Amino acid sequence: MPGQPGVMVGNRSSSRRDWTQGSLVRNLWNLSWPAMVTQVLYVFGLVVDLVFIAKLGPAPTAGAGIGGMVVIIVVAGLSGLGTGVRAIIARRHGAGDAAGAAHAAEQAILVSIGYGVIIGAALFFLAGPVMSLFGVAAAVAHEGAAYLQIWGIAAIPLSIYTMNFSIMQASGDTASPMKIMILVRALHLVIDPFLIFGLWIFPRLEVKGAALTSVITLSLALVLTSVIVAKKQYVRSTLSRFRPNPGMLWRITKVGFPASIMGVQRSFSNLVLTSFMVPFGTAAVASHLVIQRVDMVLTMVTTGLGIASGVLAAHYLGARQLDKAGKSGWLAVGMGTSIMLICSMPLLLWPEIVVHIFTSDPSLVAMASAFLRIAAVGYMCQSFSAVLQGTISGTGDTLATMVLTLAMTWAIQIPAAYAMSRTGYLSVYGVRWAMVASLVFGGIIFIVYYWRGKWKTRKV
Numbered sequence: 001m002p003g004q005p006g007v008m009v010g011n012r013s014s015s016r017r018d019w020t021q022g023s024l025v026r027n028l029w030n031l032s033w034p035a036m037v038t039q040v041l042y043v044f045g046l047v048v049d050l051v052f053i054a055k056l057g058p059a060p061t062a063g064a065g066i067g068g069m070v071v072i073i074v075v076a077g078l079s080g081l082g083t084g085v086r087a088i089i090a091r092r093h094g095a096g097d098a099a100g101a102a103h104a105a106e107q108a109i110l111v112s113i114g115y116g117v118i119i120g121a122a123l124f125f126l127a128g129p130v131m132s133l134f135g136v137a138a139a140v141a142h143e144g145a146a147y148l149q150i151w152g153i154a155a156i157p158l159s160i161y162t163m164n165f166s167i168m169q170a171s172g173d174t175a176s177p178m179k180i181m182i183l184v185r186a187l188h189l190v191i192d193p194f195l196i197f198g199l200w201i202f203p204r205l206e207v208k209g210a211a212l213t214s215v216i217t218l219s220l221a222l223v224l225t226s227v228i229v230a231k232k233q234y235v236r237s238t239l240s241r242f243r244p245n246p247g248m249l250w251r252i253t254k255v256g257f258p259a260s261i262m263g264v265q266r267s268f269s270n271l272v273l274t275s276f277m278v279p280f281g282t283a284a285v286a287s288h289l290v291i292q293r294v295d296m297v298l299t300m301v302t303t304g305l306g307i308a309s310g311v312l313a314a315h316y317l318g319a320r321q322l323d324k325a326g327k328s329g330w331l332a333v334g335m336g337t338s339i340m341l342i343c344s345m346p347l348l349l350w351p352e353i354v355v356h357i358f359t360s361d362p363s364l365v366a367m368a369s370a371f372l373r374i375a376a377v378g379y380m381c382q383s384f385s386a387v388l389q390g391t392i393s394g395t396g397d398t399l400a401t402m403v404l405t406l407a408m409t410w411a412i413q414i415p416a417a418y419a420m421s422r423t424g425y426l427s428v429y430g431v432r433w434a435m436v437a438s439l440v441f442g443g444i445i446f447i448v449y450y451w452r453g454k455w456k457t458r459k460v
Contacts, residue, residue, distance in 0.1 A: 310394010
């Protein structure tokens, strides 16, 4: 990726690009497009799983869909910690403190190992009880539990490679994670049908095969990211010399924990919204989960922009260029809104084409297409909340974004979804319209907070 050479400031490496120099627009775009591709591919595995599993029938589709949402909660918690790590490391790079950035990265890897072990054990041993919480049919709960148990094995490689991604991105390297993710997801696409349907010499594992594919591909991602982190000296110590630093571990937790809560509660709210669909039948649940996969993909576009904008803003804050830090968020919102408008129009006009990727069941196609048209309205205004939230969090002001997101979700989205789905007029469609309403109100909230600029003065 072309760019200006790094500038020697303090102990900053002269071979590493200085993102505080040069055109703001060019810097943001060079960071953003690989981050967007990476984030979309990040959830691509769950989308591909559901495309293939949907051919097995409604029960496997609903089971793997709910199981996938539990996995997303795990990923959301991990991503929150990664947000804190990016803020700390990016600020240090912006200030020219390469040694401090490397030390923070080492401590972040220790955090990720602990997270992976705890979450992996929880998924493996508590998969059945977790699925029983949703009150779904026994067949659906059985399929979801099988999916989650094997995902428990994938939790450790998932945790470490995700943290490696955050370390690279914070350093301004968004291209390496993208290249790794392209390779990993291509492999996922190839292996998935063989293990799900039992093609060639492989056994027919159905939902278990989809989860086992993730174990294989995420293990590869762990190896590749660890090699790059070591080779490019994003960390300086060898494994044998890693030592916990309580002060830095606390700092990572302090900044990352609110972002983790924010991500987890958002994912948990998706489970609550799914539970609102249960009284309307399996077809409604399955249709909602299909569109949730589309939601994930498009949300990852704006999330990638938010990550890039946050990294760039944190570099600027580290270099005490506050004006450019503020402009990066507004510019990212403009980019995101343009992209989402382009994506939304085909979904409004031809939703059936997208739905047919997941299922050909007539009842699912009809309901899911209606859901997708409603969702497309929300996509048009999604950038205001998602991108600004990512920018603010990426600079280390995670407590404020947590509070604002909690209000957006639990004061607006959940009560509105319950009330609107229980009216005779909107019925099952009320849940989807409530999701749109929360995006509109959330966008207004984040615009006001970002404009006030208090996030620029937060210490990390």
